[in-house]
Amino acid sequence: MTDTPxxxxxxxxxxxxxxxxxxxxxxxxxxxxxxxSAREMKDQVLDNMEIERERGITIKAQTVRLSYRAxxxxxxxxxxxxTPGHVDFAYEVSRSLAACEGSLLVVDASQGVExxxxxxxxxxxxxxxxxxxVLNKIDLPAAEPERVKQQIEDVIGLSAEDAVMISAKTxxxxxxxxxxxxxxxxxPKGEAExxxxxxxxxxxxxxxxxxxxxxxxxxGRLRKGQRIRMMSTGAVHTIEQVGVFTPKMAQVEDLGxxxxxxxxxxxxxxxxxxxxxxxxxxxxxAAEPLPGFKPxxxxxxxxxxxxxxxxxxxxxDSLAKLRLNDASFHYExxxxxxxxxxxxxxxxxxxxxxIVQERLSREFGLELIATAPSxxxxxxxxxxxxxxxxxxxxxPDMSVVKAIEEPWIKATILVPDEHLGAVLTLCNExxxxxxxxxxxxxxxxxxxxxxxxxxxxxxYDRLKSVSRGYASFDYQMDGYxxxxxxxxxxxxxxxxxxxxxxxxxxxxxxxxxxxxCEKLKELIPRQLFKIxxxxxxxxxxxxxxxxSALAKDVTAKCYGGDITRKRKLLEKQxxxxxxxxxxxxxxxxxxxxxxxxxxxx
Amino acid sequence: xxEEPLALYIHWPFCAAKCPYxxxxxxxxxxxxxxxxxxxxxxxxxxxxxxxxxxxLASIFFGGGTPSLMDxxxxxxxxxxxxxxxxxxxxxxxxxxxxxxxxxxxxLAALRAAGVNRVSLGVQxxxxxxLRFLGRxxxxxxxxxxxxxxxxxxxxxSFDLIYARPGQxxxxxxxxLRQALALVADHLSLYQLTIEEGTRFATLYARGAFAxxxxxxxxxxxxxxxxxxxxxxxxxxxxxxxxxxxxxxxHNLAYWRYGDHxxxxxxxxxxxxxxxxxxxxxxxxxxxxxxxxVERDGHGTASAEWLTPEERGREALLMGLRxxxxxxxxxxxxxxxxxxxxxxxxxVLARALEEGYLAWTGGRLATTPEGRVRLDALLPALLR
Ligand SMILES: Nc1nc2c(ncn2[C@@H]2O[C@H](COP(=O)(O)OP(=O)(O)O)[C@@H](O)[C@H]2O)c(=O)[nH]1
Ligand SMILES: C[S@@+](CC[C@H](N)C(=O)[O-])C[C@H]1O[C@@H](n2cnc3c(N)ncnc32)[C@H](O)[C@@H]1O
Ligand code: SF4
Ligand SMILES: [Mg+2]
Numbered sequence: 001m002t003d004t005p006x007x008x009x010x011x012x013x014x015x016x017x018x019x020x021x022x023x024x025x026x027x028x029x030x031x032x033x034x035x036x037s038a039r040e041m042k043d044q045v046l047d048n049m050e051i052e053r054e055r056g057i058t059i060k061a062q063t064v065r066l067s068y069r070a071x072x073x074x075x076x077x078x079x080x081x082x083t084p085g086h087v088d089f090a091y092e093v094s095r096s097l098a099a100c101e102g103s104l105l106v107v108d109a110s111q112g113v114e115x116x117x118x119x120x121x122x123x124x125x126x127x128x129x130x131x132x133x134v135l136n137k138i139d140l141p142a143a144e145p146e147r148v149k150q151q152i153e154d155v156i157g158l159s160a161e162d163a164v165m166i167s168a169k170t171x172x173x174x175x176x177x178x179x180x181x182x183x184x185x186x187x188p189k190g191e192a193e194x195x196x197x198x199x200x201x202x203x204x205x206x207x208x209x210x211x212x213x214x215x216x217x218x219x220g221r222l223r224k225g226q227r228i229r230m231m232s233t234g235a236v237h238t239i240e241q242v243g244v245f246t247p248k249m250a251q252v253e254d255l256g257x258x259x260x261x262x263x264x265x266x267x268x269x270x271x272x273x274x275x276x277x278x279x280x281x282x283x284x285x286a287a288e289p290l291p292g293f294k295p296x297x298x299x300x301x302x303x304x305x306x307x308x309x310x311x312x313x314x315x316x317d318s319l320a321k322l323r324l325n326d327a328s329f330h331y332e333x334x335x336x337x338x339x340x341x342x343x344x345x346x347x348x349x350x351x352x353x354x355i356v357q358e359r360l361s362r363e364f365g366l367e368l369i370a371t372a373p374s375x376x377x378x379x380x381x382x383x384x385x386x387x388x389x390x391x392x393x394x395x396p397d398m399s400v401v402k403a404i405e406e407p408w409i410k411a412t413i414l415v416p417d418e419h420l421g422a423v424l425t426l427c428n429e430x431x432x433x434x435x436x437x438x439x440x441x442x443x444x445x446x447x448x449x450x451x452x453x454x455x456x457x458x459x460y461d462r463l464k465s466v467s468r469g470y471a472s473f474d475y476q477m478d479g480y481x482x483x484x485x486x487x488x489x490x491x492x493x494x495x496x497x498x499x500x501x502x503x504x505x506x507x508x509x510x511x512x513x514x515x516x517c518e519k520l521k522e523l524i525p526r527q528l529f530k531i532x533x534x535x536x537x538x539x540x541x542x543x544x545x546x547x548s549a550l551a552k553d554v555t556a557k558c559y560g561g562d563i564t565r566k567r568k569l570l571e572k573q574x575x576x577x578x579x580x581x582x583x584x585x586x587x588x589x590x591x592x593x594x595x596x597x598x599x600x601x
Numbered sequence: 602x603x604e605e606p607l608a609l610y611i612h613w614p615f616c617a618a619k620c621p622y623x624x625x626x627x628x629x630x631x632x633x634x635x636x637x638x639x640x641x642x643x644x645x646x647x648x649x650x651x652x653x654x655x656x657x658l659a660s661i662f663f664g665g666g667t668p669s670l671m672d673x674x675x676x677x678x679x680x681x682x683x684x685x686x687x688x689x690x691x692x693x694x695x696x697x698x699x700x701x702x703x704x705x706x707x708x709l710a711a712l713r714a715a716g717v718n719r720v721s722l723g724v725q726x727x728x729x730x731x732l733r734f735l736g737r738x739x740x741x742x743x744x745x746x747x748x749x750x751x752x753x754x755x756x757x758x759s760f761d762l763i764y765a766r767p768g769q770x771x772x773x774x775x776x777x778l779r780q781a782l783a784l785v786a787d788h789l790s791l792y793q794l795t796i797e798e799g800t801r802f803a804t805l806y807a808r809g810a811f812a813x814x815x816x817x818x819x820x821x822x823x824x825x826x827x828x829x830x831x832x833x834x835x836x837x838x839x840x841x842x843x844x845x846x847x848x849x850x851x852h853n854l855a856y857w858r859y860g861d862h863x864x865x866x867x868x869x870x871x872x873x874x875x876x877x878x879x880x881x882x883x884x885x886x887x888x889x890x891x892x893x894x895v896e897r898d899g900h901g902t903a904s905a906e907w908l909t910p911e912e913r914g915r916e917a918l919l920m921g922l923r924x925x926x927x928x929x930x931x932x933x934x935x936x937x938x939x940x941x942x943x944x945x946x947x948x949v950l951a952r953a954l955e956e957g958y959l960a961w962t963g964g965r966l967a968t969t970p971e972g973r974v975r976l977d978a979l980l981p982a983l984l985r
Contacts, residue, residue, distance in 0.1 A: 527978065528953075528958075528975060528978040528979055528982060529952065529956055549956075549975070550816060550975060550978055551816040551817045551819070551820035551974075552816050552817075552819045552820040552823060552974050552975065553816070553974075553975050553976070553977045553978045554840055554973065554974055554975065554976040554977050555795075555840070555976075555977055556792040556793045556794075556795050556840065556841050557792055557795070557841065558840070558919075558920070558923060559664075559853060559856050560608075560610055560856040560862055560864060560870050560871075560872070561610075561626075561864070561868065561869065561870045563856070563870065563872070563916050563919075563920060564870060564881060564883070566919055567912060567915050567916050567919060570915060570919060570980055570981055570984065571915070573981040574981050574984070577981055577982070
């Protein structure tokens with residue numbers, strides 16, 4: 001099983017825009033090769049997590065080893081890497097691609113090329129992949145395979161003449177896909193006798209096996225009992241299990257060059273495994289590691305606080321458990337005057353943030369308050385010191401700040417012509433700089449540089465609404481640039497509420513300050529005293545609203561028979577107050593606070 | 602400290618019909634064995650008098666329910682017995698709540714003869730359609746007639762009105778109130794309509810059958826009420842009670858000043874400061890259950906507990922701050938057993954003083970009209 005000669009191995013990824021049929025095609029390939037019996041088969045088998053299945057998105061890269069008897073009479077080992085389908089996880093896509101030699105580019109024949117199609121295909125080209133275009137959903141009456149082929153050639157510059165036309169849903173021409181994999185994608189290269197070099201593709205925590213490491217062997221062999229060394233850290237482990245995914249985990253004797261599989265080696269936490277690292281043999285180590293890839297860095301940060309302060313420990317434990325399985329997610333303890341004890345957490349993007357939050361509430365039963373997401377700013381102080389700012393509340397006084405840099409992205413947006421105007425207006429409002437504006441068939445493709453800060457809030461939602469859902473969007477990080485940024489503090493009743501502070505470009509400061517003050521005025525119910533709500537840059541107030549005092553709140557009748565009831569009610573109210581967050585002596589109901597943080601700042 | 606005089610509350614739990622807004626302990630029965638209930642009230646009075654010892658008595662209040670439906674002889678017997686068991690002050694105030702139907706109007710003379718010297722009439726509105734909405738069994742003309750009859754008989758009269766009714770404008774309320782003030786009483790209880798849990802109005806309101814004025818309108822109506830009353834020489838001495846100075850309800854003042862009061866009858870509450878502390882006592886609510894217990898045990902007490910000093914402080918303040926006269930720190934300390942300062946959040950106190958919700962006058966802490974109208978919001982923050 002493992003002595004597969006290199007020429008009978010194909011490692012490939014499937015890349016596609018979301019909903020173009022990647023998971024469905026994976027299902028068909030698994031079925032067609034008999035990897036799972038009909039009874040074991042369910043839709044989107046590779047989407048393991050509940051959230052993945054529910055949202056129809058793939059979060060974690062998945063892999064499966066298929067065995068295919070081709071028309072040439074040979075039986076091939078096909079290692080399929082299913083990649084995540086969302087920009088937040090673009091990084092995971094890149095590492096899956098690093099473990100393969102070729103990609104199937106799935107394009108929905110009724111939709112055509114979308115933003116993610118482009119982003120992913122460029123990544124595959126960069127990874128040196130051979131690419132086979134696959135036109136999916138040709139069963140749909142709206143399918144226009146010829147037009148889409150033309151698009152692929154025009155926009156991507158890839159020959160689509162031999163594109164494989166399929167319907168993943170009905171199973172039409174799955175054989176054609178398998179044959180294309182075997183005949184058009186290259187086999188891996190590698191030396192069985194050379195010192196071991198295996199790429200650490202991913203790792204996760206399994207409650208039975210401990211840390212499971214997904215590897216792709218370049219040279220040499222991985223065997224049970226072998227002492228391996230992580231080349232970046234020098235840590236040494238003894239392999240307990242070697243196996244492949246069929247997609248069930250199945251142990252094998254060893255893994256040779258070109259193969260994809262897993263090992264376990266009594267590794268305690270995923271933090272001990274560095275994705276992109278090279279694994280070698282401890283006794284006969286390789287001289288040079290594989291190229292590897294940069295570690296993922298969180299680009300969006302926010303504070304997570306338990307609604308009930310007593311849940312702090314539980315939150316800590318839950319974060320630790322999540323982190324076991326998601327090394328791209330970071331957290332560190334943080335305290336807020338307004339919210340108490342919590343954690344500052346770093347994510348790959350907004351979807352990642354949402355997913356972690358959802359898992360915390362769903363799998364761990366935690367009720368959380370999340371502060372507004374912030375990107376990472378690079379601050380240079382007047383004394384030359386540099387710092388990364390993850391939380392606007394930590395912004396040093398402007399008098400000691402020499403420069404602030406903010407992260408930018410390069411965004412690709414595809415949109416039908418009639419909505420282009422609205423999309424361009426949106427990008428310009430968000431301080432976008434147009435890089436390119438061309439046409440892909442009858443749709444416009446706008447490439448923009450945008451500050452990430454302008455995107456993390458509600459850019460997706462706005463984009464969807466201004467384009468009536470027709471725009472597709474993808475982005476990649478595009479470096480840092482100095483910018484005229486200011487910290488806006490929100491003062492409730494004269495006291496700054498740290499959790500509401502945010503960064504904005506000076507040109508937007510007043511507008512945003514006013515918007516949040518107005519919103520808070522709406523959200524905070526009238527109270528005993530009138531409450532000023534202010535937005536300030538340093539000591540300068542840039543916006544102000546006042547919540548007037550409530551007009552009347554007194555029990556009309558209160559006699560001897562009412563004393564007990566009234567006192568008990570009062571005691572209950574006092575108890576309830578204790579659980580409310582105090583902001584400058586003002587109780588803001590949980591719901592209002594959450595709504596304030598959710599809003600478009 | 603000389604022991605303060607007692608206030609005595611006697612509850613009559615029956616009504617001819619249940620009003621849709623009312624959550625008082627009132628019940629409608631086809632037949633009421635009035636004499637038997639009166640005997641039980643007397644028995645419970647004996648029981649409490651024995652526990653209280655011989656003390657001075659400042660007021661008696663017959664509340665309900667509809668005590669004007671009692672047999673005046675029973676009322677007379679209860680008053681006489683109370684006078685015998687306690688040292689009645691010469692100024693003893695004996696109030697009885699009366700509904701202004703023609704039936705009850707006919708008994709006013711007998712009630713006066715029984716020893717009642719003050720009536721509180723449940724007029725509720727001077728508008729027939731409003732009275733129908735409130736489910737009352739009398740019209741505006743009945744109310745006026747009852748008031749006139751009462752005026753001829755009783756040295757002191759008060760009546761109740763309910764305002765901030767659905768659709769009621771400020772102008773309409775001012776007109777109605779002026780009409781009421783012209784009927785010359787020295788005391789008025791003017792209540793904003795409240796939707797009480799478990800009432801028929803609560804169901805209707807939840808269903809959207811009618812709407813109530815919003816807080817801003819209610820606040821305006823409240824201000825208008827004080828203005829109109831002041832024009833007739835009546836001043837708000839409590840959130841909803843207006844009187845010509847000197848004509849305040851002595852009995853109700855005892856509650857608001859957190860004084861000792863006995864409570865006799867179904868659902869009645871009692872507070873008496875004894876050597877052991879403040880006793881809080883409550884009677885069984887169900888008239889029949891209460892009756893059975895009194896007949897068996899001599900009293901219908903459902904629960905009796907000693908309040909903690911903190912609870913006493915809260916009760917004293919939540920009642921006392923309803924009064925325009927406010928509270929005397931020394932008295933609050935004496936009634937609660939804690940220093941006055943220990944009962945209040947000093948930061949909130951300072952802010953409320955600054956905001957003009959509270960004021961110190963002559964060594965007393967009182968709510969201003971601005972503070973009184975927001976008292977329910979102030980208390981949870983102010984009290985510790
Ligand atoms: N009509 C039709 N629908 C398809 C086909 N392939 C996938 N779909 C549907 O398209 C949607 C998205 O498919 P999925 O595999 O989850 O896409 P992914 O987001 O790329 O993984 C699902 O509702 C599928 O049932 C196809 O060939 N024809
Ligand atoms: C015990 S009741 C009066 C008794 C007497 N049975 C009567 O109805 O006239 C005391 C007063 O409280 C007022 N009241 C009762 N329920 C009320 C409510 N839900 N809202 C406002 N005032 C109310 C009425 O004015 C009523 O007269
Ligand atoms: S308002 Fe008076 S008459 Fe009406 S039910 Fe209540 S106690 Fe009885
Ligand atoms: Mg999918």
